[in-house]
Amino acid sequence: MIETIVLNARRAADAAPAVRDPAYPLFAAAVGKRLVERWDEVLAANEADLRAARDAGLSPAMVERMGLAGAHLEALAELTRQVQEDLPAVTAPGPEVRGVGRSRARLVARPLGVLLMVYESRPMVTLDSAVLAVCTGNAVLLRGGSECRGCNAVLADVIASALRDAGLPEHLAQVLLDTDRAGLRELMKRDDAIDVLLPRGGSGLVSYCRTASRIPVIAGGAGVNHLYAHSSADADEAVRLVLDSKLPDPAGCTALEMLLLDEGLADDFFAALTARLDEPDVRGLVLRTPAEVAERLPAELTRVLEVRELAGNDDGREFLDTTLGVRLVSDVDEAVRHVRRHGTGHTEGVAARSAEVVERFTAQVDAAAVVVNGSLRLHDGPTMGAGPEIAISTGRLHVRGPVGLAALLTRSWVVDGGGTVRFRRDGAEGEDR
Amino acid sequence: MTVADANVREEVNTAVKKMVVAESRLSIDPATVGDTEPLNGEVLRVTSVGFLSMLIRLEDELGVTLPDDLFAGRSFHTVADLVDVVAPTCTGRAAG
Numbered sequence: 365m366i367e368t369i370v371l372n373a374r375r376a377a378d379a380a381p382a383v384r385d386p387a388y389p390l391f392a393a394a395v396g397k398r399l400v401e402r403w404d405e406v407l408a409a410n411e412a413d414l415r416a417a418r419d420a421g422l423s424p425a426m427v428e429r430m431g432l433a434g435a436h437l438e439a440l441a442e443l444t445r446q447v448q449e450d451l452p453a454v455t456a457p458g459p460e461v462r463g464v465g466r467s468r469a470r471l472v473a474r475p476l477g478v479l480l481m482v483y484e485s486r487p488m489v490t491l492d493s494a495v496l497a498v499c500t501g502n503a504v505l506l507r508g509g510s511e512c513r514g515c516n517a518v519l520a521d522v523i524a525s526a527l528r529d530a531g532l533p534e535h536l537a538q539v540l541l542d543t544d545r546a547g548l549r550e551l552m553k554r555d556d557a558i559d560v561l562l563p564r565g566g567s568g569l570v571s572y573c574r575t576a577s578r579i580p581v582i583a584g585g586a587g588v589n590h591l592y593a594h595s596s597a598d599a600d601e602a603v604r605l606v607l608d609s610k611l612p613d614p615a616g617c618t619a620l621e622m623l624l625l626d627e628g629l630a631d632d633f634f635a636a637l638t639a640r641l642d643e644p645d646v647r648g649l650v651l652r653t654p655a656e657v658a659e660r661l662p663a664e665l666t667r668v669l670e671v672r673e674l675a676g677n678d679d680g681r682e683f684l685d686t687t688l689g690v691r692l693v694s695d696v697d698e699a700v701r702h703v704r705r706h707g708t709g710h711t712e713g714v715a716a717r718s719a720e721v722v723e724r725f726t727a728q729v730d731a732a733a734v735v736v737n738g739s740l741r742l743h744d745g746p747t748m749g750a751g752p753e754i755a756i757s758t759g760r761l762h763v764r765g766p767v768g769l770a771a772l773l774t775r776s777w778v779v780d781g782g783g784t785v786r787f788r789r790d791g792a793e794g795e796d797r
Numbered sequence: 798m799t800v801a802d803a804n805v806r807e808e809v810n811t812a813v814k815k816m817v818v819a820e821s822r823l824s825i826d827p828a829t830v831g832d833t834e835p836l837n838g839e840v841l842r843v844t845s846v847g848f849l850s851m852l853i854r855l856e857d858e859l860g861v862t863l864p865d866d867l868f869a870g871r872s873f874h875t876v877a878d879l880v881d882v883v884a885p886t887c888t889g890r891a892a893g
Contacts, residue, residue: 421870425845484849509849510865545853546862568820568850576857586822675839682822684844 366550369505369538370557373478376535377503383455383473383773387530388499389448394526395495396444402522403437409514410487417511429485430512436488443492443752447499447769450751454769455500457778466782471775475501477559479772480551482573484509489564489754490519494537496754498527500772505558507540507548517541552577562767564755567682582767585758586682587617587710589740592699592725594716595628599636601737602629602715606637606688608739609713611645615684617756618711618743622679622689624699630660630692638665652678653690680706696721700728707731709758711743732758732765802888809884812858813876816851817843832877846873861887 381387399406410432417427458471479502483489490506497504508516520539527534543551551558552573561579563569567586574581591609593602609620625633640646641664650670651661658671665671678689679702693699696714703712713735714725726734733743733756745753745766753766763771798806814827821842836843847868856863863886873879 420866423845423847423868426847482849545849545856548853549857566820566848566850567822568848568854571819571822572850572854576853588822677823677825677840681842684842 366543366547366554369540369543370478370551370554372535373503373505373538374557376533377475377478377501379533380475380501380503380536381532383475383501384452385501387532388501389451391526391530391532392444392447392451392495392499394529395491395522396441398522398525398529399437399440399491402518406487406515406518406522407432409518410512413487413512413514416514422511426485426511430487430515432487432515440488440491440495444495446746446752447495450769451499454751455773458775463779463784464786465784467779467784468782469777469779472778473500473773474776475503476772476774477502478557479504479560479562480507480558480579481505481562481564482507482548482569483564484569485511485565487512487515487519490516490539491522492752493562493564493754494523494539496752496769496772498532498537500769502772503533503535504537505540505551506537507543507551510544513541549576552579555579562755580762582755582757582759582763582771584617584756584767585710586708587619587756588621588680588682588706588708589618589711589713590622590624590699590703590707591620591713591715591740592624592693592696592703593626593629593633594696594714594718594721595626596718596721597626597629597715597737598717599629599632600639602633603636603640605713605715605737605739607640607643607646607649608741610688611649611686612741614686616741618740619682619684620688620713620740621681621683622691622702622706624691624693624702626699627692627694630657634661634665638662641665641668648686650685650687651690652687654692657690657692680708696724700725703729703731710756711735711740713738713740732756805887806880806884809859809887810876810880812855813879813883815858816854817841817876817879819854820851830876832880833875835875836873836879841876846879855883859883859887 414430455473460468460470463469479497481493490508493506516539523537527536555578558579561573561577561581563573563583570583570585606623647668652672652674654674674689709731711733712729712731714722715737716722722736735742745751745768750766751768753768755767757763757767814830818827834841852863
């Protein structure tokens with residue numbers, strides 16, 4: 365069965381039209397249209413999956429990620445619109461460069477090949493992965509979790525209809541509904557047939573894929589993210605940036621984990637935070653800080669917020685909840701040293717009015733994104749203005765930051781020689797210039 | 798408990814500790830994790846049980862096929878709770 369799947373994928377990749385073919389934006393539009401037609405069916409299947417998951421006693425975290433609502437349909441419509449708008453620029457050939465003789469060369473966009481996406485719980489990943497992968501000319505294998513099988517079966521129909529509407533090969537996107545973990549292991553060994561592995565899930569899944577497969581991986585890793593608030597920062601603005609970086613979706617990969625607070629700003633920061641305790645979500649914040657810092661906290665703050673002592677393992681930890689580590693640092697250099705030691709190169713931020721401090725922090729900290737005087741949540745493809753994305757990569761090669769359309773393409777040179785030879789000219793050696 | 802069962806439990810204990818350390822994104826020696834260590838506490842940070850990465854890591858480590866619903870409908874608080882559920886699925890197989 366796995367052999368048939370990969371063979372069909374390779375054949376579809378070979379048969380697919382070149383990037384920039386009008387079939388690709390047609391596919392994006394067709395996915396949007398077909399999804400609207402089938403949305404009630406998608407919701408019903410999702411509801412059945414949710415019931416089965418609850419009955420089976422799946423963890424609340426998993427069940428919570430499975431749910432679909434109207435907002436998902438709107439998000440998909442926006443994604444397909446943006447993909448159609450962005451495709452011409454993303455797939456455009458590069459500028460021509462002049463070589464020896466009459467030769468000219470330029471880079472042209474090509475698909476990565478056959479992609480394997482592994483994910484669970486979130487059914488809309490099936491559609492947004494299919495749109496971005498197929499619109500860049502790739503063949504894609506979509507292996508979701510068995511807990512979403514019913515919903516994914518309907519989404520597989522949506523994708524198949526859209527492929528037909530656009531006149532694309534039927535196996536260009538295959539939703540693998542019956543591939544168990546043994547089958548997945550087999551797929552992950554097929555580095556002869558699959559070009560890129562894209563795990564879309566928790567850091568456990570990503571680290572497993574990195575170590576268990578020889579297929580190159582594009583994925584986000586854990587986001588142990590810091591924000592350094594310098595003494596030159598506006599205390600209330602720093603508080604707003606911290607709260608936005610932490611409280612909404614605290615398990616997200618761009619969530620703030622550790623605030624590195626400059627000694628000179630600490631008291632003003634704590635006072636500004638105390639002034640915001642009436643905001644409902646702020647009361648859910650849990651602070652973890654060394655005992656000597658806890659002693660400096662205003663009484664009102666410790667009365668309302670849960671404050672715990674920072675443990676040794678909390679440096680470099682993704683809390684995945686509303687817990688925020690707070691450490692005091694003496695200057696930007698100490699902050700940079702902490703980030704370099706404990707950060708995961710995902711999203712790091714600095715809040716400062718001092719241009720010198722900002723320059724030093726951005727020069728010294730190496731992360732997929734360094735945010736200056738902004739919420740760490742700005743590190744997101746559409747929010748940054750970088751277009752739709754399917755992940756945020758922390759890898760150092762090929763793509764770093766939002767994994768958008770451009771990241772699902774490679775580029776190769778087309779050299780137009782115009783009859784130019786390099787070594788032999790008229791029977792004699794030498795470049796034809 | 799037979800000697801064979803005890804060996805299997807020991808093997809499962811090691812595999813579970815490796816798994817929870819990996820899931821907690823810690824770089825500590827799994828052997829330093831105690832059997833009564835809370836799954837979501839000061840050291841470990843396993844907030845939810847049953848994701849693909851957990852099952853596939855355990856299967857790789859133990860050379861067994863685990864049922865999809867192994868962790869469903871149960872609550873887990875410590876490392877030993879997980880070992881209690883995984884070990885019976887591995888008995889009858891020679892410890893590796």
